[in-house]
Amino acid sequence: MMNMTAQMMDSSMAMKSMSGLDMAAMQDLIECCSACEQACTVCADDMMAMGMTGMSKCMSMCLDCADMTHTMMRMMLRPSGYDMTVMMAQMDACMKMCMACADECMMHAEMSEECKMCAEACRQCAAACERMMSAMKTMMPLE
Amino acid sequence: MMNMTAQMMDSSMAMKSMSGLDMAAMQDLIECCSACEQACTVCADDMMAMGMTGMSKCMSMCLDCADMTHTMMRMMLRPSGYDMTVMMAQMDACMKMCMACADECMMHAEMSEECKMCAEACRQCAAACERMMSAMKTMMPLE
């Protein structure tokens, strides 16, 4: 069963002019970005509340990662504007951000359950970016 | 079964210092905001692709609604910063935005399946704001 966003994307005008695209990979990336943004936002807030030292880089990277996955999600949700060069570059940046944030969060995984869950969400999002990058190479507007 | 965001919120430091809060209403609002932001973003993009006249107000309101529900979601995800006066005012604004956007989208519901689904997501988000406003009146930090 599809969720509402997938249904809307599926029946949208702009999507109908595309061919060869992998809707499952798109939907997966949208959901992973959304989950990653939420995880990073809660994780940063929890680190603030814990007030431990040495976590500034991790908090700041979580905030960056939340903003970047949010922008990645928004771009995926706007098929009218797809530009392959831009999308590939953005997915590359998003994947690198998620991997770096996962690494940083894993350093605090023993002290913080939030960091551990956040790292997992980041990894899943990085993997979704990678799959979409592979899929997008075969995804071109008909014209 | 709880999703990851709900789990993270539940075990976060800041949440433990609150009492009397309605976690179900919070989680519901977070999910409704996320769904509404996605619906509004796709809906606006689809209206652009359709290129019909007379839809500028609807497109622009969908973009506003996407930004506002996103901010509402982010604020809910940061329990460390909860301030009741601010949260109540933001939920009131978000509820009014969602209702106005739903009304505007419903004017095009016969022409656009996307507008119809978007209106539904907006209504659900407005209702979630309303429930959370009721719940928040009884939600105070312990201190």
Place this chain on the structure above:
Amino acid sequence: MMNMTAQMMDSSMAMKSMSGLDMAAMQDLIECCSACEQACTVCADDMMAMGMTGMSKCMSMCLDCADMTHTMMRMMLRPSGYDMTVMMAQMDACMKMCMACADECMMHAEMSEECKMCAEACRQCAAACERMMSAMKTMMPLE
């Protein structure tokens, strides 16, 4: 001399269908929101780097304030979608957010120059919201 945003707003299609609006108050609010978002973002990052205890509420409120002033700015920049009820509610929420964030930041003003400057940016933004709320009461679409 007007900056580019003011010039673009001034010559935009949607603005031409409005009457009685106070362009100076609008432009002022846009600039104050932008400055406030930047100040709050830097202030939160600096508090993270300082690693002092007891600042979690301030950091979290700065992040909320950055998101909210950003959304307020975006809404002002989209005249096609202006809805008076929604705009008034959002300005009210934004004003309350800025005032609460300014109060919180002022508690750390002696320890942190960043908090002091951030509080000032928040106050200016709250005042700009208030002026725009007064101005907007007389601002109606012609139709």
Place this chain on the structure above:
Amino acid sequence: MMNMTAQMMDSSMAMKSMSGLDMAAMQDLIECCSACEQACTVCADDMMAMGMTGMSKCMSMCLDCADMTHTMMRMMLRPSGYDMTVMMAQMDACMKMCMACADECMMHAEMSEECKMCAEACRQCAAACERMMSAMKTMMPLE
């Protein structure tokens, strides 16, 4: 004379642990991102109001560009989280987005003064990304 954001960055804790960074290039990128986000937001809204056909890609790209330059700005404003690999990838993506959006807007420059100004803001932002990428290669945390 420095503006407030530049002053805040200059005196922030995280910036003091960096060496060899080009504060002028950083500040320039922050300002160009902010101006570009505003220009893209107004431009998209104006195209909606004009209601001309064939502009869906341009509108959608302007929205993407607004989100991306906003995220780029936020990341620059958080020195605690700087990671060179991530920042370089994000600047590359932002530069490509701005160039693609400028090209698209220039196609409508004769019909729309807003598109012309937006294209100019996009070009300046792309150039600022390029300068910062050069500068960042020599910018490393002390440790």
